[in-house]
Amino acid sequence: MGIRALLSEILTDEGHAIELAENAAQARAVRERLRPDLVLLDIWMPDVDGITLLKEWGASGQLTMPVVMMSGHGTIDTAVEATKYGAIAFLEKPITLQKLLRAVEQSLARTPARPPAPMGAPTAYRGEIGLTVESAMTGGVGLPALPVDLGPQPEQSFDLDRPLREARDAFEKSYFEFHLARENGSMTRVAEKTGLERTHLYRKLKQLGVDLTRNKRGSIA
Template sequence: MATILVVDDELGIRGLLSEILSDEGHTVELAENAAAARAARERLRPDLILLDIWMPDVDGITLLKEWSGAGLLTMPVIMMSGHGTIDTAVEATKHGAIAFLEKPITLQKLLRAVEQALARNAPRPPAPPPMPSWARGTDTVFAAPMPALAPLSSHVGLSAHSGPAPEQLFHLDRPLREARDAFEKSYFEFHLAKENGSMTRVAEKTGLERTHLYRKLKQLGVDISRNKRTA
């Protein structure tokens, strides 16, 4: 909840607004004139100020200009008046007020204005991290991870640099069929190396019939004999 400063020379208005805002869970500080408002603003650094326009010593517009000129409007300000005009509202907005409430202030309008002002002044979440290169444009490279494995040497008796790596890079700036074929070729070469060139085990791993698997490898240009020699 927020700390709200209510500045109004009428005791009844201050009491009513304090009661309503306190019931909403806010901490409310009251000031009956500009001098008290200055002191409260400096002491509390409130999250929101409700500022009456017509006050006996210094009017609200003058006080708003003073804060604005000194760079002290670090919080939203909502102006209030029972005798306001369009010109008054425009002037208040020009000097930093974000809303204008006409008296008598209804409960619904008050709570809506306070909610909107506090939401506007709420800290913004941190910016999301930069989008990965593969999502920003067409001339990109896509990293397609294979199943998580221990180093190839522990699986197939090869050195860690032999055979295809568990992760391959694929350029996406190409027709879909070419990109898909490149992925499938690397996928089958990986499993052939992992299974020591065993077509039976590769068929089981990939869920394909052996006949279909042979046709697929031939279509993709996978050198079966090379994988068997490597194994």
């Protein structure tokens, strides 16, 4: 419960829409109701283990989204089995913030999910973004950063013939909107770029009326 709550809080702050499931039965229900962009799937669950649920989704054609496996007792064999049945990354607990955000970013960049490999096929392979079992065991550390194409940026203009506070607020709103777009809505990276503590940044964006619902993606944790 604590891990679910923490992951939900972090990813919500990053601009993602989160659905929580405490067991496989709830995860199935959410998957039937939604088509999530990403699933963070624990191996040890109270009813059915994560590998079994992953196999089930693959066999029924429901593995249409990237799946990142999580475990506090992960081994290389477990990672091999998970990637064999369609998982694209493996996060070992305790999960650091850096590894979590990197795995989520890399996984969301890969759509649709890789189909499960045929039985007996080699599993220590590289995927489209250079993922190996070894790098998956470290949460994708060492994978190349994916370039973000922002497209042509409109020229900014500000009305200077108004009170200083209004002009400053207009500039700050454009400034933060620019960085949010460049960082794909990541509050953590925008905080690092702008030199603000994340809670202060969140209050500032609310105060300026910056739309924080853009760039949201649906996920199951």
